[in-house]
Amino acid sequence: MYTIGQFSKIGKVSTKTLRYYDQIDLLKPVYVDHENQYRYYSDQQVLLILLILELKEYGLKLEEIKVILDQQNVELLKEFLINKIQDIDIEVEKNLKLRNSIDMKLSKIKSGGKLMETNDLKVELKEREPIMVISRRAMTRMENVSVIIGKVFEDMYRMNLQPSGPVMTVYYDKEFDAENTDLEVCIPVNNKVNVEKSDKLKVFKGGLTAYTKFVGPYSRLGEAYAKVMKWIEDNGYKNSGEPYDIYLTGPGATSNPDEFVTEVYFPVTK
Incomplete structure (x- = not known):
């Protein structure tokens, strides 16, 4: 012993x-x-x-x-190890994306880029029409938004519906919380769909909005939010609802975050 x-x-x-x-x-x-x-x-x-x-x-x-x-229990050990491999794969993917972002930042610096880059953002008023959407609202980590989007697409195809517009995300939090964000993912669908057919279908209300189009990575969307919020204040408007993003070009269309195109909307009243 x-x-x-x-x-x-x-x-x-x-x-x-x-x-x-x-x-x-x-x-x-x-x-x-x-x-x-x-x-x-x-x-x-x-x-x-x-x-x-x-x-x-x-x-x-x-x-x-x-x-x-x-x-x-060998089978239980196998299950734990498989789950751990999946966790590692997710972490590896995150690190690869981070590495790619760092490489692009280095390239910009080497080609004469500034420490802090700014976009020439133009804020405009737009009257939006009500649209039919299929949606899911969830309290989740910001990094899990893509998972929610995937589930909404699953709901849509399960109901034999087709998208009629780009993905939208509505943010309900008064303050930002990356670990526990209250958000709703919406995908426009055919307007002829009966809203009573499913509790996942709803009419996304229209109305007057202040909006801007942002080209660049999602990590810099705060610049667009700040620009719209300042424009609202400077021009005598008031917020009348939750802000939302519309993803015109995202990871599904390009692997370069600098090419992402997102519209940022704030419902407003005079």
């Missing part, structure tokens, strides 16, 4: 960690001396501590590891 000190060297974990594993019933010593409370571990537990450390390196939580070991 090994003392807790010896076992900590074998597993390259602290004795404090081993005591914690004992406390949560993840890895208990095979013997505890009742007189001095010394803990002792067996040869068989060497492979066990090494497996625990391996699964931790894969990113599994201690609770997950405990369930796997308690049940000796």
Whole structure:
């Protein structure tokens, strides 16, 4: 048998960690001396501590590891590992997009780009007609907007409908919260559709709006929002509803965020 000190060297974990594993019933010593409370571990537990450390390196939580070991369930381990691979793939995709954005920023700098670039944005008034849309409203992370958009398209095709315009996103929050955003994704559909056919169908009301067209990555849309908000204030108008974006050109049409084209609308009254 090994003392807790010896076992900590074998597993390259602290004795404090081993005591914690004992406390949560993840890895208990095979013997505890009742007189001095010394803990002792067996040869068989060497492979066990090494497996625990391996699964931790894969990113599994201690609770997950405990369930796997308690049940000796290989299928459950496989499920956890598949989920972890999916998480890694999502993270890799995010990092690749980030790398691409950094590369483009470097290219602009090397070609004489400024530290802070500005767009020549023109704000105009536009009267919008009511349109029929299929929609979903959700509280979600901003990075999950594409998932909501995908679900709306699934709803639309399930109902044998076709889009009649670009995707729109309405923002209901008074303050920005990237982790918990209240938004609604809308896709225009045929106006002849019966709105009572589904609770996912609605009439998106029209009315007077102040809007601008922004060309560039979504991360810089705040510039368009600021421009429209200032125009509203300077010209004596008032906000009369939630702002919304219409994505004329997005990731589905180009891989270059600098080529994204988005219209930003604010409903207004005089």
